[in-house]
Amino acid sequence: MTDEARLFSDRDSLCRDAAHELLRILADAVRDRGAASAVLTGGGTGTGILTALSDLVSAASDASGSLDSPGGLRGPDVRMPDWSRVHLWWGDERFLPAGDPDRNEQQAEEALLRGLVTLHGMPSANIHRMPAADGAAGAGAMPADAQMTGSIMTAAEAYASELAGHARVDPGPDGRLPVFDVVMLGVGPDAHVASLFPGLPGPLTRGETVIAVEDSPKPPPWRLSLTVEALNTAERLWFVVAGADKAEAVAAVRRARDDETTDAARWPASVVSGRHATLWWLDGAAAGQD
Numbered sequence: 001m002t003d004e005a006r007l008f009s010d011r012d013s014l015c016r017d018a019a020h021e022l023l024r025i026l027a028d029a030v031r032d033r034g035a036a037s038a039v040l041t042g043g044g045t046g047t048g049i050l051t052a053l054s055d056l057v058s059a060a061s062d063a064s065g066s067l068d069s070p071g072g073l074r075g076p077d078v079r080m081p082d083w084s085r086v087h088l089w090w091g092d093e094r095f096l097p098a099g100d101p102d103r104n105e106q107q108a109e110e111a112l113l114r115g116l117v118t119l120h121g122m123p124s125a126n127i128h129r130m131p132a133a134d135g136a137a138g139a140g141a142m143p144a145d146a147q148m149t150g151s152i153m154t155a156a157e158a159y160a161s162e163l164a165g166h167a168r169v170d171p172g173p174d175g176r177l178p179v180f181d182v183v184m185l186g187v188g189p190d191a192h193v194a195s196l197f198p199g200l201p202g203p204l205t206r207g208e209t210v211i212a213v214e215d216s217p218k219p220p221p222w223r224l225s226l227t228v229e230a231l232n233t234a235e236r237l238w239f240v241v242a243g244a245d246k247a248e249a250v251a252a253v254r255r256a257r258d259d260e261t262t263d264a265a266r267w268p269a270s271v272v273s274g275r276h277a278t279l280w281w282l283d284g285a286a287a288g289q290d
């Protein structure tokens with residue numbers, strides 16, 4: 001299947017359009033299947049999309065003069081999902097104490113999630129955060145290095161179990177995972193996606209849905225990540241990329257995607273795809289046009 005690319009003059013317009021489309025997909029999935037789920041990514045563009053989504057939700061809610069209701073129309077062209085039926089997951093997370101500003105979930109919390117829970121009826125139980133280093137899978141406070149390996153392994157198993165607990169009723173490509181209507185992924189200048197880094201075992205791992213990463217070249221070193229196999233169950237997979245520092249990686253990955261001999265260990269982003277669509281959301285700089 002050929003990838004589609006959408007180009008934008010800048011990151012803000014990319015984020016606004018992606019947020020708009022994400023809302024539409026979630027609303028359609030709730031209408032058609034009674035449930036929807038999205039996998040969030042960290043990073044500047046991933047968090048920018050959540051901020052844009054929050055703005056859309058607030059504007060639509062203000063325009064309607066009331067809180068959201070299932071399937072209701074809000075604003076001229078924005079249809080809200082019933083948030084009580086939407087589940088949110090993460091593609092990767094930094095294994096740090098809860099509340100650490102470097103955690104992807106903390107950035108998402110501030111950009112969007114607090115508002116969805118307090119104002120728009122999303123149950124906190126629908127927000128599936130990856131475990132934190134000081135949580136049940138950790139060892140109280142931030143574990144010492146010697147304990148860390150065991151803690152992060154337990155955390156990866158815990159998230160895999162949580163995913164399996166929400167697995168699709170009618171098992172599709174992977175009975176251990178929910179239906180992911182949309183998986184969003186940033187792409188690093190080194191072509192990493194989620195926390196699957198070139199040169200580490202992550203991109204080549206098979207048979208698991210979640211892995212622990214103990215030596216990420218991008219700080220912090222301890223991370224959790226969905227695997228290639230898990231990401232590839234997405235109905236739609238979106239690469240969301242902005243900035244000139246990504247242009248070389250984007251070009252190389254897009255070339256590698258057309259090459260059957262691609263080395264997954266060198267170009268992790270080249271081996272992930274959506275089942276029905278793979279879409280590149282790019283600003284001009286990331287597309288190499290500046």
Ligand SMILES: O=C1O[C@H](COP(=O)(O)O)[C@@H](O)[C@H](O)[C@H]1O
Pocket residue numbers: 041042043044045046092093094104185186187188189193194195218
């Ligand atoms: O560390 C991470 O980086 C990537 C890319 O972030 P960006 O700021 O360069 O767009 C992100 O997708 C990933 O979730 C995060 O953990």
